[in-house]
Amino acid sequence: MSIEAKNLSVAINDKVILEGINASIPEGKITSVIGPNGAGKSTLLKAVAGINSNYGGQVIIDGIDLKKIKRKELARKLAVLPQGMQAPPDVTVEQLVDYGRFPYRSWFKKSNQIEDEEAVEWAMSETNVSHLRHRQVMSLSGGERQRAWIAMALAQKPEILILDEPTTYLDIAHQLEVMEIVKRLNENWGITVVMVLHELNQAVKYSDYLVVVKDKGIYTAGAPDTVMNETFLKEVFGVRAEVFSNDRGEQILTPVEVLR
Amino acid sequence: MSDNKSSVKWRISILAIFAILAVVGFLLSIMMGSVSIPAQEVLDSLMGNATGTHEKILNSIRLPRTVVGALVGMNLALSGAILQAVMKNPLADPHIIGISSGAGIAGIMVMLIFPGYEMFVTPVAFVGAMLAAVCIYILAWKNGIRPVRIILAGVAVSAFLGAGISGMMIFNSDKIHNALMWMVGGLSARSWPHVAMIWPYSLGGGILALLAARHINILQLGDEVAKGLGVRVELTRIVLTAIAALLAASAVSVVGLLGFVGLIVPHAARLIVGSDYRFLLPASALLGIGVVTICDTVARVAFAPVELPVGILMAAFGAPFFLFLLRREL
Numbered sequence: 001m002s003i004e005a006k007n008l009s010v011a012i013n014d015k016v017i018l019e020g021i022n023a024s025i026p027e028g029k030i031t032s033v034i035g036p037n038g039a040g041k042s043t044l045l046k047a048v049a050g051i052n053s054n055y056g057g058q059v060i061i062d063g064i065d066l067k068k069i070k071r072k073e074l075a076r077k078l079a080v081l082p083q084g085m086q087a088p089p090d091v092t093v094e095q096l097v098d099y100g101r102f103p104y105r106s107w108f109k110k111s112n113q114i115e116d117e118e119a120v121e122w123a124m125s126e127t128n129v130s131h132l133r134h135r136q137v138m139s140l141s142g143g144e145r146q147r148a149w150i151a152m153a154l155a156q157k158p159e160i161l162i163l164d165e166p167t168t169y170l171d172i173a174h175q176l177e178v179m180e181i182v183k184r185l186n187e188n189w190g191i192t193v194v195m196v197l198h199e200l201n202q203a204v205k206y207s208d209y210l211v212v213v214k215d216k217g218i219y220t221a222g223a224p225d226t227v228m229n230e231t232f233l234k235e236v237f238g239v240r241a242e243v244f245s246n247d248r249g250e251q252i253l254t255p256v257e258v259l260r
Numbered sequence: 261m262s263d264n265k266s267s268v269k270w271r272i273s274i275l276a277i278f279a280i281l282a283v284v285g286f287l288l289s290i291m292m293g294s295v296s297i298p299a300q301e302v303l304d305s306l307m308g309n310a311t312g313t314h315e316k317i318l319n320s321i322r323l324p325r326t327v328v329g330a331l332v333g334m335n336l337a338l339s340g341a342i343l344q345a346v347m348k349n350p351l352a353d354p355h356i357i358g359i360s361s362g363a364g365i366a367g368i369m370v371m372l373i374f375p376g377y378e379m380f381v382t383p384v385a386f387v388g389a390m391l392a393a394v395c396i397y398i399l400a401w402k403n404g405i406r407p408v409r410i411i412l413a414g415v416a417v418s419a420f421l422g423a424g425i426s427g428m429m430i431f432n433s434d435k436i437h438n439a440l441m442w443m444v445g446g447l448s449a450r451s452w453p454h455v456a457m458i459w460p461y462s463l464g465g466g467i468l469a470l471l472a473a474r475h476i477n478i479l480q481l482g483d484e485v486a487k488g489l490g491v492r493v494e495l496t497r498i499v500l501t502a503i504a505a506l507l508a509a510s511a512v513s514v515v516g517l518l519g520f521v522g523l524i525v526p527h528a529a530r531l532i533v534g535s536d537y538r539f540l541l542p543a544s545a546l547l548g549i550g551v552v553t554i555c556d557t558v559a560r561v562a563f564a565p566v567e568l569p570v571g572i573l574m575a576a577f578g579a580p581f582f583l584f585l586l587r588r589e590l
Contacts, residue, residue: 013403051487075488081485082484086481087480088534091535095536102489103490
């Protein structure tokens with residue numbers, strides 16, 4: 001499923017955060033939104049995910065205006081994880097993941113229990129939390145907790161997965177674990193992934209497409225090797241950095257100093 | 261404990277225990293009082309095949325009073341349980357959406373300024389409670405509702421109305437007795453007309469609350485996650501707040517400003533059955549019935565022939581219990 005933003009503008013409390021954004025996010029790929037703090041990355045994500053519908057312009061999902069899609073219907077196609085999620089202290093991993101089936105349940109129709117169970121099991125095994133199912137979510141380590149939340153999003157059986165800084169506050173091993181899960185979901189199940197990342201090397205390594213947000217607008221967008229270079233880092237982040245390729249042909253960047 | 265709490269079996273057995281507690285409280289409240297009535301006669305009377313003075317006491321005094329107490333306990337507990345989730349605040353209860361201060365000022369106004377019209381206390385208090393709740397909701401509205409703004413607006417409006425209550429009481433200090441009883445909350449002399457006033461709200465509100473249990477569960481994950489899962493958060497919050505307001509207003513307008521049931525009972529229930537509202541709501545309702553009927557029985561019997569307003573007893577027990585919960589949790 002494709003996502004497109006047309007002339008998208010968002011203001012929060014009368015302060016313009018994004019203005020005249022035009023972007024299209026490629027179907028079946030991993031896209032990372034990068035940019036400096038306060039550039040409006042999360043705001044862009046929230047508008048595109050339908051969490052904040054207080055925007056001007058249009059968000060088009062699979063050819064349909066986002067505002068014309070019913071909330072539950074959207075939740076069956078698109079799952080989103082914001083930052084800083086919290087669950088009541090006694091909610092277990094399994095319960096949390098089961099909440100991901102909410103969009104498939106209604107007052108009038110009994111949901112298909114087998115389908116629900118299968119989706120929950122699948123989501124837990126994809127994120128490697130099956131063995132933690134009876135643990136309380138809030139008692140898990142940061143990495144395990146993040147995986148449990150991703151499992152909840154997966155139980156929605158989405159075609160699009162939107163993640164806001166999924167690796168922030170995690171140590172390097174857990175960061176890598178989360179990124180590998182995201183990569184597998186994209187490769188094995190064709191899920192379109194859109195995420196905000198701060199760690200540029202990760203963004204380059206795992207993304208097919210980068211969207212760079214700066215000064216309320218889109219600075220540039222494209223494949224990582226076309227976007228990432230020294231001029232870009234200077235203009236967007238104001239740092240001098242060296243970009244080179246390692247033995248595996250991956251682009252690596254090393255920041256040198258802040259240019260102010 | 262943690263694994264226990266989340267097993268379905270454990271939660272259903274707790275519900276069963278709470279149900280037994282509710283039934284025991286109900287029966288005790290009918291049997292005990294200035295005249296004790298043996299269980300056999302109570303059962304006969306409930307079946308409709310008894311006569312005599314005991315039967316009269318049961319039917320015109322004990323039974324309606326007990327039913328009012330049970331419904332009040334249930335409504336306040338459900339209301340508090342809903343509000344704690346909707347406001348994402350463990351201290352939320354019917355007070356914070358203005359129900360108590362609204363009902364308080366309206367009821368006291370009737371009692372002190374229009375003393376001939378006391379039969380209107382209940383409907384006027386109900387209107388006052390709902391007006392205060394609507395007022396707080398409107399004051400807290402700014403591009404949608406943030407729970408924190410409701411709580412702060414609630415504190416401000418309650419303080420404002422509280423000033424009015426105190427003012428009226430000071431200017432009318434000679435006829436303050438009824439107003440004081442009202443402020444504390446009690447079941448004395450509550451009868452069938454009061455039952456008629458409260459039960460439609462208990463039934464309707466109770467059913468709606470149970471139907472909304474899954475939505476409330478999702479709401480506890482935060483607004484953004486809930487939206488992502490397909491919940492219309494603003495709408496759900498308004499509807500749930502309205503249900504909570506109706507439940508609490510119907511209770512408070514009948515018995516006065518009964519404190520702590522709406523705060524303590526859902527809290528206690530949550531500690532025991534956990535935060536899954538499919539279990540927490542029925543648990544709160546049953547525990548509310550049990551607590552109010554038992555407390556009212558004690559209030560009638562313990563200091564006989566003096567009868568305490570049940571509100572005093574519940575605050576006296578409720579406050580220390582609440583502190584105990586706080587120390588355990590924080």
